[in-house]
Amino acid sequence: xxxxxxxxxPAVEEMARSIYALFPRCMRCGEPIPRYExxxxxxxxHRVVHRGKCASDEDAAVPR
Numbered sequence: 001x002x003x004x005x006x007x008x009x010p011a012v013e014e015m016a017r018s019i020y021a022l023f024p025r026c027m028r029c030g031e032p033i034p035r036y037e038x039x040x041x042x043x044x045x046h047r048v049v050h051r052g053k054c055a056s057d058e059d060a061a062v063p064r
Contacts, residue, residue, distance in 0.1 A: 028054035
């Protein structure tokens with residue numbers, strides 16, 4: 001099963017929180033992300049960015 005289809009899986013949530021704990025700064029703008037709830041954790045690429053503009057910029061930068 002694709003990991004993106006498992007949004008409600010507790011194991012995926014735990015993995016996302018662990019990645020955030022390791023990388024509490026936005027990998028797009030470099031600013032700290034004070035709360036996990038403000039982070040958009042990209043599990044497959046191990047990237048953490050702010051929700052909103054940084055996440056949108058990150059999506060736009062990915063070639064399709």
